[in-house]
Amino acid sequence: MAYPDIWGLLIMSIQSESSERGSALSRLAGARLTSVQFVLNYLILGFDERGALTTLVWPGIRETNGKTTLFGAEGYRDKLCSLIETTVKSVTMSQNEEILIAFDNEITIEIPLRSYEGHGERAILTGPKHYLFIF
Template identity: 40%
Template structure:
């Protein structure tokens, strides 16, 4: 999974797209699709889907550079922007999970959790 960190390190988030029941984060020729809404952490404050500021906080990431992507297998994906993070629970025991949780793609590869 180090490849994803290498691909996204220092990349700008260029768009946040809300689609009926999932979320897409777009980077240049790459992106994440989240089928379970990720958590946003800004200055140790947590924002979850349904919170009044959730959408705005996600959109605040547009134009920010990724500092690091960390993936703990069967546990979490964290996209770290330095002062803020987007976190996804990829634990297969999560009761929200029906099928895939998240997909990352670039122009050559696909990763599915």
């Protein structure tokens, strides 16, 4: 079902089935991470001209050695920003509602959506032509 929001943009209301989520996320595959924006209590990851992923859940950064760096740890922001210009190899949604963004350097951003304690959206994917997908 499509409906206009208060800004007159076309928003697609999509059921939250995993195949639709995976399809939405796959649009980021092959794109470079071009920006990392830290906002008070959320994060925006920009991907070339394919869109942006806003997340209300702070992601973990899994390195090639299997170590995961979590928000608040020393060097967390630097590690996340070091991924700028790195190409996304794949983006998947796991069965336990974790968005996994794998980069061509074998580092993975892990966004555990179920860990969000608030109500409503936990992540928002936006893209060209007013594309919007809410997780």
